[in-house]
Amino acid sequence: MIALEVFKKILEENGDKFPLLTLDEFFDGNSEEDSIAPNQWENGRPTLDEMWKKFREIEKLPNVAWVRVALHDDTEIVEEDGMERLNLVGDSVIVCTDMEADELENIVDCDWLCSDGVTESEPALYYSCIPEIPENYQCLEIVWD
Template sequence: MDYRKLLLEKLVALDEIDEDHFPVVSLDDYFLGNNQEDSIAPNQWGEGRPPIAEIYRRFKEVEAREDVHGVFVGLHHSWGESLEDDTWPAAENIHIFSSADAETAEQWLAGLCADGIIAGEWPYGKHEAAPLNPPGTHLYSVYWD
């Protein structure tokens, strides 16, 4: 299965819905088939950031928690460059919907070389087709430099 092609098709469709905000996709949409280490947190790759497969595994563990109601990947503004070459679309951040407090959510980042969590807002504005966080949950956006 060509996961990259499927992801790009989804991103193009999302861009048609709202070209002013960065698309948001599921963990599986973004990580399945992705072995391009510099597609997320490229500045930390080789500087202590774990391999992309480990990032995926760790966020799947977060997604499986009872106090987590969704984990999504926010694309980088340059994702469209992947339409012109064979690279994986670049990601900017990971969004988590959770009823946990921010201190607990910060603990989930240990060893990922993330720069932190932004609580309560979409860092670059909410894409029109982005999921809504359920009542009683917080939006946490994990970011890397």
Template sequence: MLAELKALLADPALQDCDPPPAVDYALFFDGNTDEESLAPNQWGYGRPPMAELHARFAQIARRPDVERVLVGLHYDWDDPLFAEGFPPAENVHIYTTASATEAEQWMDGLEADGVIEGWPYGKPCNAPEPSAGYAVLSVCWD
């Protein structure tokens, strides 16, 4: 999926996206073994491996009360340092009808700092609007 992710991120409209773009969780996690690409400060301190994060967010995405799961990229996502690998990510956004309190339970064991309502840095320019009845909850790590 890295090639598909890179193709998506090559869109010139995303180059000046502020806040940074968000991508489908499967594009970000599928084949991603770069443990430093999400919550690097928690890697080695309780945060599970990328494969487990992928499995957990795939499970969440299949819930009937979840419309979609996106990964919000870090402000440095397009730095040449990351040209060959997966871009760094900042948070995960869940479009859901569940409450933040309920979604907080889904994060047990991920060493996340919490679940907040809305976009922590503003809505990414490429993020679709949630359907009627759904809201955006964001999973944050320091």
């Protein structure tokens, strides 16, 4: 997961806009199964490890520039026993691609993810640390209710 100090620095440098996180920054070392799509976790949603594997496969596709995790407003820095800890809460997964939404829905298998589908996204309106979007590519967001 992204280090607390790195996260704090990004917030400070970007007017408190949450960064889009790489897959490793969100999933690596994250054992909080309800940290993304919590309403679907006990209703058939795959594990974090299974999701991470699937999104890494998507990221390797030739028509995908990048994949990032968008954070929910519930993401926070909490204090426990005098120590600060980052509590990441994922809201959605953003895929930069030249695919159309319905094609991405099929490839990611939204039913398997217990996702509500794929929508177009404008990450610059809400997030920081957005990688370059190549010409003729768009950002599509895999969403959960």
